[in-house]
Amino acid sequence: MNRRPLALPVAVCLLCVFTITGCAGDNKTIRWDQDKPAVTTSILDMKNEQQQLVEVNTQQHELIEVLTARVDQLEALNQQYQLQQAQIQALSARIDGLKLKKKYKPIRLPTPPPVKVNKTVETQRTTPVAPPQLTEAAAAVPVVDQAAQADAEKNAYTAAYLALKSGRYDEASNGFNKQLDKYPDGEYTDQAWYWLGETRLAQSDSSKALNAFKFVVDHYPDSVKHAAALFKMAQIAVEIKQSARAKEYYRRLIQEHADSGMAEQARAALNALEKPSTESGQ
Numbered sequence: 001m002n003r004r005p006l007a008l009p010v011a012v013c014l015l016c017v018f019t020i021t022g023c024a025g026d027n028k029t030i031r032w033d034q035d036k037p038a039v040t041t042s043i044l045d046m047k048n049e050q051q052q053l054v055e056v057n058t059q060q061h062e063l064i065e066v067l068t069a070r071v072d073q074l075e076a077l078n079q080q081y082q083l084q085q086a087q088i089q090a091l092s093a094r095i096d097g098l099k100l101k102k103k104y105k106p107i108r109l110p111t112p113p114p115v116k117v118n119k120t121v122e123t124q125r126t127t128p129v130a131p132p133q134l135t136e137a138a139a140a141v142p143v144v145d146q147a148a149q150a151d152a153e154k155n156a157y158t159a160a161y162l163a164l165k166s167g168r169y170d171e172a173s174n175g176f177n178k179q180l181d182k183y184p185d186g187e188y189t190d191q192a193w194y195w196l197g198e199t200r201l202a203q204s205d206s207s208k209a210l211n212a213f214k215f216v217v218d219h220y221p222d223s224v225k226h227a228a229a230l231f232k233m234a235q236i237a238v239e240i241k242q243s244a245r246a247k248e249y250y251r252r253l254i255q256e257h258a259d260s261g262m263a264e265q266a267r268a269a270l271n272a273l274e275k276p277s278t279e280s281g282q
Helices: 004-103 119-123 146-165 169-182 189-202 206-219 226-239 243-256 261-281
Strands: none
Touching: 146 169, 146 189, 169 189, 189 206, 189 226, 206 226, 226 243, 226 261, 243 261
């Protein structure tokens, strides 16, 4: 009989708990209903942004492919341009060489009168003279196709020249050396020696460059590169602190190529060398 009064407070507590829990669930439902449109909009915005990023990425890849193709085209055009420039320079040098040969055409001496043969002496010869017999080695010498050899030399020169202009200096020096070994007396030998010197300068080898330019100066006085080779020798002499020798090269260039554009450059360089000494004397 004494324990029955406790049942009422327990029932009241349970009723309060159920009431509070129900109110909390109702609040969560109300908040989700309020936030649902905003969350849905955010998700849609994220999807749109992702789609835009995919489209931009695709456009960038397409643009990169177009630019790569254009770069390849430009490189091909550049190689073709350099090849044409090398051929034009080779032809120009050949024309200049022909002009020099025509300008300094050797004078033909008058042909001496024919020597009269003593017929009486000829009639006394009774033993016929046999023609000289060719050895097997002489008879087996193949006929060289001069046109094919000239084309091969031109191609070797052009390839080495293009390598030089493209900055492939090791390839250029090897190419010019092979050309000079194979065609030591070829049509482009003087130019090959000159450009070999330019290649050595690009490789920071002044000593070998000087030797190449000197070979042009000493062995090809009529070359279109003779004046340029003298000028390069003078520049190298200035770099290695040999001003007296540089002045000598400049004066020689001015004397031997007085009407050339290189002579004007040599005069200006010579004046620049002599000016410091003149000012110090004052």
